[in-house]
Amino acid sequence: MSWTAGPLVAFDTETTGLDVDVERIVTAALVRRGPTGTTVRTWLIDPGVAIPADATAIHGIGTAHVVAHGVAPRVALDEIASLLVDHQRAGVPVVAYNAAFDLTLLDVELARHGLRTLPERLGRPVRPVLDPLVLDRAADPGREGKRRLTDLCQHYGVRETGTLHTADVDALATLSVLDALVVAHPHLAVTTLDALHDHQVDAHRRWVDELDEERRERPYVGAGADGRWPV
Template identity: 55%
Template structure:
């Protein structure tokens, strides 16, 4: 049986901004799916800072709503980390679109509130296995032109979504879980790969992409906010200049 037919745990966040080092989680969703059985947990969090209007325009949560209805961040983060750690310890893959962002931000938030890191909660201290359809698509169809946002990939792989529903964490997770299935159908070898191997292959695929894209940005004079080569977690302490690496093939 392929891992695609077994339990998967989807994860997504909506935030105050795009910095994994400095921004905060506003909403989060964890959806566990085994076949047709689906269980959903969602969190609305008071991030403790103002939510910029630009962020509210994306996910719809205002500072006032978060303060009035949101859970205290330390409590919510502890719950989120516990759920994800339990899944990973059981060997269930955490599925996230652009996983590096959500998992790195989660680790930064846990550190900010003096909580145990996600990695430290897992035997062996490794956040794995993780499945990221962005990393997979970017590698498996690397020469395709165009954007690779969640809505774009759902369109390409014929995953039905309501565009207005996206940017709600739970809707994004459901779309991502469906997208992984569609990717597996389009790339049969992905279905047959062992999760441990798939995780390792994504590490290398992301590193190759980040190295190449960083070199491109530097050639255009861009030196700030270059892609971080570590995946699925890249916190500030582990940030380094991308090393040269060839684009190894998955599978």
């Protein structure tokens, strides 16, 4: 049976910004989808720092709201990490759009609060991971245009079920994009999870190397810029 039958667990965050070394998680979602249905778990976190106005403009969450309603980072981060580790130990792949960002930021946040990272809890690297962004780049490298989640939703005809840049909506959309990717590129469904993970490691490394060659004066500086994937 193909891995596409599930279960799969999607992970997404909304944050204070884009620098994984310094930013904080504001909201997070885990969406587990399997043969028996879909479950959604979300967290609203008071990151302990002011949320910049430009970040609030994207996800709609301001400092006053998280101070009034958010939970402490250490509690939420430990819960998120524990659930992800439980899924990984059960062989369930983590699905994340631009996984290099969300999974790296989660590990940085865990370390910041004196908690064990995902690899430390697992005793191994996080795998398998499925990242529709990396898979799409590898499957259709010549396509022009941006590849944000909203762009891939449009490209693959995925109808969004809510407002993107909300962690649970983004996680659900990521699963839907992954489904559409498999329909468009059927070889993905018959490839093992281990092979797909390794394929993405290689594909991300090639993408970074090619991008840096094209932009020698201004190399790529985002998550995964050193070529490592997913963390």
